Amino acid sequence: MKSPRLVAYSPEVAAELGLSDQDCLSEDFCRVFAGNRLAAGMQPFAMCYGGHQFGHWAGQLGDGRAINLGEAVCPDGRRRTLQLKGAGRTPYSRSADGLAVLRSSIREFLCSEAMHHLGVPTTRALSVVLTGETVVRDMFYDGNPQLEPGAIVCRVAPSFTRFGNFQIFTARDDLDALKKIGGLHDSQRFSGIGRAGAADLSALVRGSLSLTAEMVVHWQRVGFVHGVMNTDNMSILGLTIDYGPYGWLENYDPDWTPNTTDAQGRRYRFGNQPKIAYWNLVQLANAIYPLVMRAESLQQALSVFSETFAAEWSATTAAKLGLSRFDPDKDEALVGDLLQLLQAAETDMTLFYRQLADLDPYAPAGSAADFVAMLERNSYAPLAAELRDRALAWFGQYCSRSRSEAGDPEARRQRMNAVNPKYVLRNYLAQLAIDQAEQGDFGLVAELLDVLRNPYSEQPGRERFARSVRIGPNSGRDVRCCLAVLDRAFTVFCSGYCTELPGWHTIVPFG
Ligand code: AMP
Numbered sequence: 329m330k331s332p333r334l335v336a337y338s339p340e341v342a343a344e345l346g347l348s349d350q351d352c353l354s355e356d357f358c359r360v361f362a363g364n365r366l367a368a369g370m371q372p373f374a375m376c377y378g379g380h381q382f383g384h385w386a387g388q389l390g391d392g393r394a395i396n397l398g399e400a401v402c403p404d405g406r407r408r409t410l411q412l413k414g415a416g417r418t419p420y421s422r423s424a425d426g427l428a429v430l431r432s433s434i435r436e437f438l439c440s441e442a443m444h445h446l447g448v449p450t451t452r453a454l455s456v457v458l459t460g461e462t463v464v465r466d467m468f469y470d471g472n473p474q475l476e477p478g479a480i481v482c483r484v485a486p487s488f489t490r491f492g493n494f495q496i497f498t499a500r501d502d503l504d505a506l507k508k509i510g511g512l513h514d515s516q517r518f519s520g521i522g523r524a525g526a527a528d529l530s531a532l533v534r535g536s537l538s539l540t541a542e543m544v545v546h547w548q549r550v551g552f553v554h555g556v557m558n559t560d561n562m563s564i565l566g567l568t569i570d571y572g573p574y575g576w577l578e579n580y581d582p583d584w585t586p587n588t589t590d591a592q593g594r595r596y597r598f599g600n601q602p603k604i605a606y607w608n609l610v611q612l613a614n615a616i617y618p619l620v621m622r623a624e625s626l627q628q629a630l631s632v633f634s635e636t637f638a639a640e641w642s643a644t645t646a647a648k649l650g651l652s653r654f655d656p657d658k659d660e661a662l663v664g665d666l667l668q669l670l671q672a673a674e675t676d677m678t679l680f681y682r683q684l685a686d687l688d689p690y691a692p693a694g695s696a697a698d699f700v701a702m703l704e705r706n707s708y709a710p711l712a713a714e715l716r717d718r719a720l721a722w723f724g725q726y727c728s729r730s731r732s733e734a735g736d737p738e739a740r741r742q743r744m745n746a747v748n749p750k751y752v753l754r755n756y757l758a759q760l761a762i763d764q765a766e767q768g769d770f771g772l773v774a775e776l777l778d779v780l781r782n783p784y785s786e787q788p789g790r791e792r793f794a795r796s797v798r799i800g801p802n803s804g805r806d807v808r809c810c811l812a813v814l815d816r817a818f819t820v821f822c823s824g825y826c827t828e829l830p831g832w833h834t835i836v837p838f839g
């Protein structure tokens with residue numbers, strides 16, 4: 329790469345690898361993580377995998393722009409693989425360039441660190457480096473390619489193995505390779521995945537299944553939409569991997585997907601993620617079948633998915649509402665009604681749960697008026713009389729359900745604030761950081777990284793990063809489609825309403 333320049337690094341990931349701040353700020357670091365130099369012991373390789381894309385077998389894919397530098401044994405004794413994304417062509421690049429642009433690299437860097445601090449299993453990001461090269465991209469997919477700054481993220485994970493790494497060998501009938509890759513993922517190296525030697529590969533499916541279910545529960549908890557849950561983007565360790573057109577729910581909408589190429593079928597919409605995770609696990613089980621040859625044991629492994637998911641999701645939902653446990657008889661309807669209300673009112677999911685913690689459902693009179701005001705304040709649609717009535721009715725039920733538990737208001741608040749983040753990487757925040765970085769100012773990338781390090785803390789003075797974008801007098805409905813697009817039009821459009829961030833953008837009224 330022509331002239332590498334460090335944009336940002338994650339001090340926590342660096343520390344895990346045994347690298348000091350001084351190391352990360354050195355010229356050598358920049359050279360290594362721009363792919364210009366190998367450090368001692370690094371043995372770069374790219375992996376071959378296949379995958380189901382949008383429900384169809386796509387054949388061989390592979391690390392088309394990811395290059396593994398090798399596996400490090402870290403000071404804590406654990407193994408972590410370092411992987412560059414965007415460092416150039418590999419044997420699996422097909423006709424593409426193997427490169428990545430600054431905007432997608434910043435999005436991956438910020439989001440993977442934000443997810444980690446939210447407690448969501450994820451690959452991590454050590455660094456993002458500008459390469460000094462330009463990359464040709466047709467950002468709007470409209471036949472007008474432009475030059476964009478190139479960048480490289482260094483990702484870090486115990487393993488980058490995907491479901492597709494198993495699928496490709498099954499598709500090729502290469503059972504030896506399949507056995508080998510299964511054997512690499514035993515419990516000695518990866519706690520939680522179960523004993524997955526060739527002797528019992530259904531244990532690998534079981535381990536991967538519970539880790540995947542757990543990951544998706546977290547996604548649903550924080551309002552994260554992956555956007556491209558193809559089997560080549562599913563980690564065998566249940567880590568969120570491959571940050572592409574992902575997005576964060578603003579108004580609660582289970583049908584929303586940030587992926588414009590999936591706008592029609594909406595296969596990867598928010599509300600469909602648990603089902604798709606299961607579908608993908610079935611493909612993993614199919615891939616492993618030739619080695620196991622016992623359909624029942626795989627079937628059994630798969631059959632626990634819906635139970636595992638439902639149990640974890642119920643507990644999570646109860647915690648989000650400040651209840652000490654989930655009582656199916658009472659709470660299924662309570663939660664169902666709430667989600668319908670939030671969808672109809674187009675309520676900002678993050679703000680709603682966070683601010684629900686500030687109301688006291690144990691107070692004798694309840695605070696129904698405060699609840700309606702809070703809902704109204706955080707909704708993108710006007711609260712018509714019918715919705716207002718539904719909101720009042722719901723809050724009444726919620727108060728009596730809360731009072732049925734011997735609850736302590738402070739304990740409740742803390743319980744809620746531990747699962748309902750105040751700060752998430754709102755779509756427009758990432759875009760603002762990208763805009764500045766493209767002008768050579770990395771300040772907002774650094775500040776966002778820092779804010780998102782403590783997503784559950786109040787962080788006085790930084791409230792502006794917790795705000796939603798207030799969109800025009802006609803509410804967000806017409807504008808929301810733009811949230812699906814990772815393009816400049818989106819920033820210009822939305823930042824016009826970003827009145828809460830003075831000085832960053834001029835305000836353009838929505839007409
Ligand atoms: P994705 O949809 O990002 O998971 O990518 C699907 C496949 O395309 C993967 O095998 C990627 O490695 C490959 N790919 C995506 N972008 C590029 C690129 N710029 N150069 C080479 N391969 C790429």
Ligand code: MG
Binds near residue numbers: 560561570
């Ligand atoms: Mg991918």
